[in-house]
Structure formats: C-alpha cells, structure tokens
Amino acid sequence: MSEKKLILQSSPHLREQDSVRKVMMTVVLALAPAMAASVWFFGWRALLVQVVAVVACLAFEALGLLLLKRPMKEHITDGSAVVTGLLLAMNLPSSIPIWMTVVGSAVAILVAKIPYGGIGNNPFNPALVGRVFMFVAFPTAMTSWPKPIEGALDLFVNAETGATPLGMLKYVQKGTEGFSMSGAMPGSTADMLLGNVGGCIGEISAAALLLGGLFMLWRKVITWHIPVAFIGSVFVFSGIFYLVDPAHYANPLFHVLSGGVMLGAIFMATDMVTSPVTTKGMIIFGLGCGIITCLIRLLASFPEGVSFAILIMNGLTPLIDRYIKPAPFAKA
C-alpha cells in the first residue's frame, strides 16, 4: 500500500464533477451572445464598460476577501465577482463614465456582498444593488441612452441619445401631448428581438438573452421556473391593461421584449443566491417579479421597474423559503 494518506470521509464518495466555478463560468458563457450584441449595436465602448466592471469587481472582491480573512486563491477564482461585474455592466448605458462604473462595482461588492460574508450569503443581488445605487446617485448619466448604430464598432459613444421605448411609453400612458403609441414603438418587433433599440448594454437583444438562457437551461445552471413565471406574468398582467385600454397601454409582447425583462428574468432573477431554493418558491418569486415590474411600469412614475421588482423579491426570498417547502414524500 502506498505511503500517501488514504482519504477518509463521510459518504457519498462520488460527486458530480461540478463546482461553483464551473457554474459561474457557465453564466459568463451564456452572456456571450448578449455581449456580442452589445458591441454590435453600441460599439467597443460597451465592451470597455464590461471589462472595467469585471476588473473593478475582481479588485474589490480581493479587497473584501482580505477583510474577511478568506483564502484568496480559492475564492477569487470562484468566478462570482466576474459574473457580478458582467451583470452590472449589462445594466448600464454604454455611455456611462468609467469612474461611475467603478463606484457601482464598489457598492455591488463591498456593500451588497462582502459585509454578509461573501459568496452565497448576500440577501440582495449585488449587481442590482450597484445598479440601483448608480441610478439614484447619477440619475442623468444613468438615463441617457445612446442610439444604437448597427455594426459601427466604434470606440466612442454615439453622441446622439434618445429615450428608450419604455421612456416614451411613460408619456403615452400619462397622456402627454405629442406622444403617441405609434411614436413610442420602435421600428419593428424584429428590432426589439435583435436589439436595435435604445437601452442598457445587455438588455437590448432579446434573442441573444434567450440563447444564453437556453444554454443555462441545458447546462442545468438554471431551471425554467423563474424566467417563465416572470416573463409569463409580465405578459398576462400587461396584456390585461392592453385589452382594457390599448390607446394608452402597450401590447404585452412589447412589454416582454422591452427594457430589462429578458435580462432580468433570465440572468438577474435566476441568481441562485438571492432566489428561493424550491421550485414552488421559484414560481412565486418569478410571479412577484413580473407583477411588481408591471405595477411600476404601468402605474408608477418610473418607466422601468425590473431592478426594483427583483430586489423586492430578493428581500422576500427568506420568507418564501421559510413557508414554501417541497410536498412531503408521504403523509405520516
């Protein structure tokens, strides 16, 4: 027998060959189509924002691990900071100043994640906390939307900005003069699917996001419950308003494809740390996200509500997990 010490451990002795790092890298891969779409429509500037956010998040994560006295090598390589950075960037306009991106990254990692004990322990989605902080701190920069230019691949930001479809829709809903439903609607549904509309770096292309979602489903990193419940409830809820008053309320397909619903439902709400662990809980979580998104879009003053909706449901997740348990295997 060899001199090397034998492994002694509690069963099981087999493990699926998976790890937190593999899970995180799968999410990064799933974001690749959306990253490509962002470069195609917003130029290299979009990629620059993503790189800055990732590097900044990694740096702040390293600082945080020092503060937590966690082993650096194992934890910095778990990939969670990369995902947070990428998702934060996806939620920013391509024209966002670099220093603001760094500030947002600091809030995401050092306020929303590290104080709770790092990966796995944060109650709120760090990228969304960073995003909402920036939204409040830098309202102008966070709501100026460069117009997409297909294939320009420019390093500079398109100086021409414009309102997002949802921003215009808000005026239509309020009945503001000079705003009509047809004016608010982008060119075509195809434009919305592909991403040829104004908006955040990563939210514009529904097709790219769906592709990433299917990839994560296939790799079993997410399940269908949250995205389907989220998107489905947005569709139904906005559909009811549309049926009652089509002059003021946009059609449900528009609501599903516009703004952050796709990005939120597929990538943000499915963040495993901040969403319920049971499938029933996930459906409740997704429904809540969809309904709150619609409430904000249709009845509140902000044009978009995906970030707030997800954060609110993040806050409710412990309660959902406390009450929603899987059906017992059999009644006693």
Place this chain on the structure above:
Amino acid sequence: MSGAGTGFKTGGVHPREAKELAPALPVIEVPVPDKLLVAVTQHLGKPSKVVVAKGQDVKVGDLISDLDGPISSCVHSPVSGKVLRIFDGPVVGAYRVPIVEIMNDKNFTPAKEFVADGKVPFDTPEGFVEAIKAAGIVGLGGAAFPTQVKLSPPKDAKLDTLILNGCECEPYLTADDAVMQTRPAQLIAGALVMAAVLKVRNVLIGVENNKQVAIAALNKALADKAHLALCSGTVPEAAISVVPVRTRYPQGAEKQLIDALVGRRVGSGKLPLHVGVVVQNVGTATAVFDAVATGKPLIERIVTVSGKAINNPGNYLVRIGTPLQALVDAAGGVKESLRAIVAGGPMMGKSIRALDAPVVKGMSGLLLLQEEEIQAYEERDCIRCGRCVDACPVNLVPCDIAAMAEFKRWADCIGVMDCVECGCCQYVCPAHRNLVLYNRLAKYYQRRIKK
C-alpha cells in the same frame, strides 16, 4: 406497474455506473485463510452473545454467538478449527467490537451434514422462520436487519406483496447481479418460502434495467418453472413477476422501490408493512433458500471487489470472517495508486483506513479507489442553487438543514429524520458541502433531544 419506464417519482441522480469494472460473472472463490476473524455481531439490533470460549474446537456451522432478544441474530463458524482468542477488534462502521479469531484446520468438518441439492421441505410458516432465524440470516443488501424479524410482522398487519430488491442501484456493485444470474431458481424458491411465511400471493422482483442478463435469467427460470422443481410441492404458489425499473439512484432504497413497483408511499416514521409490503434483497432470498433447503447457515456471500486500484476487480465468493486483506490479496492486491478504501457502494459505503477488519454478512462491496475516482473536497459556502432540493428523493431541503445544523439548531432541521442518507444531495452540490454529514449530526441530536 410494469415496463422499463417504471421508477420512483421524485428526486434521484444518475452517477456513472462503473459496473463494467467488475462484471457480474465469473464469481471467483476466495481461498479460505488460515485465520478468520468472525465478528460476534453482524446485524442491526441487539448485539448477540458469544457462546464459544478460547481454545474450543468448532466445526463449520457451529454457533459462535447466539441471539439476544427478539431483534437479534446469530453467527456461525465459517470453518472448522480452534478458537484462538476473543478480542475487541476493528470492524467496518463501528468502534472495536468483540471478534472471535478462529484457526482454520483446513478440514472443513461440518457440524452436521448439509443436504446437497436440497429442496424446500414440507414445513409450517413458523418452521421456516425458525430455520431462517437459526441460520443467522440478515438483509444482505447492506442494512443487515435480521430477516426473521421482517418475516414476523405484527398480527394486525395487512400484507399483500413481497418485493425482492434486485435494483443494485449503487455504482460499481454487481454482487446482486451475480446472484440473479447464477442462482435465479434458488432465489425465486427462497421468495416463495418468504411469501408463504408472510401469506402473500404477489411477488415482485424489481431489477434496474441496466441488468438485462439478470432479468432474462429470472424470466427464464420462471418460464421453466425451475423454482418449483426446488420445492417439495407444499409451498403455495404465488404470482411472481420480474419488473424492470429505471436505472436511477436510489432506486433500490426501500421506500423508493415500493413507490416504483406498487405506487404506495411509506410515510414518515412508518415501515413498508404499513402499506402492505415487505421488501427483501435478492441475495437474502437465496440465503433463505439455502437455510431451509440445505440447512446451511449464512457463512459465505458474494462481495464485489472493484475500483481502479485493485488488480483483478470482480465478484468474489468469500467466507464470512475473511480479513479484508485476504480478500484483496485474492483479487490480485492493490495498486500503488490507491487513494481510498470504501466498504459498500460509493454512495452509501464507509471509507475505511485499513484492511484489518473482516468480511461481514452485510458487506456487498469493497472498493479500492484511485485518484480520479475519489477526491477529498474542500467545503464551500452554499450558493443556494437548490440542486440538493431537486435531487432529494424524500423531498427535504438539505441546504436549509445544513444551514441550521451549522448553528447547532437541531430542532430546526426540518424533516431530517426522514433522511435515508442516500447522498444524492451531496453528490450534486457544486459547493461540495458535506450535506449528508450535517443530516447525520442533526438526526443524532434530534434523537437525543427526544430522549
């Protein structure tokens, strides 16, 4: 109720099967060593009492230790020879326990003549149970629960089905497969005996559909009525069918198999007999046949010796009490690459530090694993992915139980007493958390709180 698609309904995983390493056949006989270490207690229940003394001569089948109380079992000498000493020695899964060391005189003198080619004799159900009890038969699937206890249900139990468990859902193991392929008629005859004892007319043999040869062998024995030729005609007939079930771990867990075969769910803290079912392992059924037909006590069994760190993996027919080292030597010895030894299957077996313990009745496998087969993982923070919840076959929330256990909040470990420690949760955990260990701790402390 039939068809290849039948299986349990919730949770489960499908680890790599790794059964090709140790094919079911051939079954190789292990040379009986000079000294045997017969553990005095080899069952679940009250320890048995030693009935031999140092220096005493014993013959094959002589009683070494006897039952103590209703839930107990006895142990017989696997060889003839002399009792060298009785000492506290190592066994798998327990601290040091009394062990009877016997010097093998190599004569194999039997205590009484065993009936070669015996048939199931005419007997009453009580007579059969007595024979099974006297032969020291315990569940050979791994739990080693005394078989006669399972065959003596309370008077008010309404039983209708006997299930034989031939799933062998643990990866690597092929010992049950070997039993089913080599002795299908004896197995079915043993099942008939147990059905007669339990007075049930319905026998289902559940076999995972990755064991087609075994399924064919059982079906052929049934078609040929080979099992009836092994009975003296006094055992009532029963409706016997072989049911292929989906290959999915833990298909062979008692409650999961019952769910798959008869669609009934055994509740929390309840036993199979509460839903009218008794489950026995296929190896146990053949041991029952041997006990009633030949009078032979349980002194040998088939053990799968497998893993990439053993030179000749395969199935080995070995006398109970053979030191594991002798079993490993018979299998060609271990390779330098050995990283872990596991007694049992890789999902529920116990990792052990040495080969000084003996083979016991409940040991279905011995795995000698090397680097790529087993790794020691560092535990990480739970990322709440919920995979453990999806994988749990009894619908627990393992990640929450572990979180509560970490803070010693044992009473808040909800439902943990239903945990069967199958290991599915820990198998899928990307954070490599020792979820089963937390469950075991929580179960231990919940039992203590109750007391």
